[in-house]
Amino acid sequence: MKSFKSWLNPKPWRTIPSDDSDSCLDDIKKFQVNKEGVEHIRIMVYGPSGAGKSSFINTVETIIRERITCQALPDTVSGSSFTKKYQTYTIKKDSSTVYPFVFVDVMGLDKDRKKGVCTEDVILALKGHLRDGYKFNPQSPITSSDPYNSSPTLNDKTHILVCVVSANNPNILTDEHIEKVREIRLAASDLGIPQIAILTKIDEACPEVHSN
Template identity: 85%
Template sequence: MKSFKSWLNPKPWRTIPSDDSDSCLDGIKTFQLNKEGVEHIRIMLYGPTGAGKSSFINTVETIIRGRMTCQALPDAVSGTSFTTKYQTHTIKKDSSTIYPFVFVDLMGLEKDRKKGVCPEDVDLALKGHLRDGYEFNPQSPITTSDPCYNGSPTLSDKTHILVCVIPANTANILTDEHIEKVREIRCAARDLGIPQMAILTQIDEACPEVHSDLKNVYLSNIIKKRTEQLNVSVGIPLNFIFPVKNYHSEVCLNEDINALTLMALEHMINLGEDFVDKN
């Protein structure tokens, strides 16, 4: 039987920030977007069904609000997408304001070309043409006559940062069919100049040592390999791929979960702000 120790590097394969998660959280909570006509950074999440897109949104809100939340409805049964509508998720700052970053959780990608979200709909969402409430149709994209079609999107309506969400607990990361769809979406975002990154979810299920102690994430050979696989298969640079663990079975906040999530969120906000500044 393989020793757990053989799954760990003697040194971290990525430098871990010395700042504590409280400092990072304070920075995110006090972030202000100073761009006329733009109310928030729009973060779009996409990826295979069951990857943890909705759960990541809930994890971020849980950390920021300091209690368990479930705004984006997740599903414990994978196979088909539980998300069926285009919906913008905001996080309340107080009774009258929200934080200046929002999430869009797309219908999941599926192997079959005629199942899951249409890549054409993703392209239109990137450009800001979808309104909240649009019901995704795997067979065909939205038409200009649909009430949820936004014919005159503003910069606030457009996507500012595109995030690929991939589960780490499968050996091949992505099927060939998924890779084709991801590449198509990445090329559409590239043509619009939208920055891109990825989060690797379910890392605790991928490596026993990470399951035992989340602090082992950057010592884990398995998580390093999964990160490299994602880099090679879809072309996202290694320094733009962040391993995270969503809140799943926990009922209390966990500092290690928070630290990984906040590191990824901070980069999303920074890259989104860069895009807004350029436009």
């Protein structure tokens, strides 16, 4: 039988190189899009309200630009979503150019049906139908009277979908969140969009990370 200590200190199932962060960053900085008509890769972050979506975008920009930036305003008070609009963020490379990837921030998902971003709007955003600055209405998805992009180009469509989830909640996601995330993921899978999930607030979930 395995000792209790071996359960606490399991052998890593994968060796993660510890010293290649600079080369990863170099790869990101040299990244180019090789498809005609595509100016940038569009990366959309979504997830529960207050999970750290806007903060994640700022963190990525801060690391790439090696200076503290805060384009996507985060909130300090939890509750309903602070981000209300569909907003694209570019990252400056130098005074005249930007990196060929952009981040999209959206309103957070709420556990209640009539609160937070409508899943229909997130799915329309995947297909490129939302225009920058579109203000989400938690009560109903975009209507024909709103500025709807009826002929999205490849630059308007989402290419990578990132689900941002906070690790500090004991249940991580409620059943209602899971249902909404699943709806969005099914649509993204149908569209062939690669998906990843990231956990935030590891410092609040793990005392070891918190102390260092």
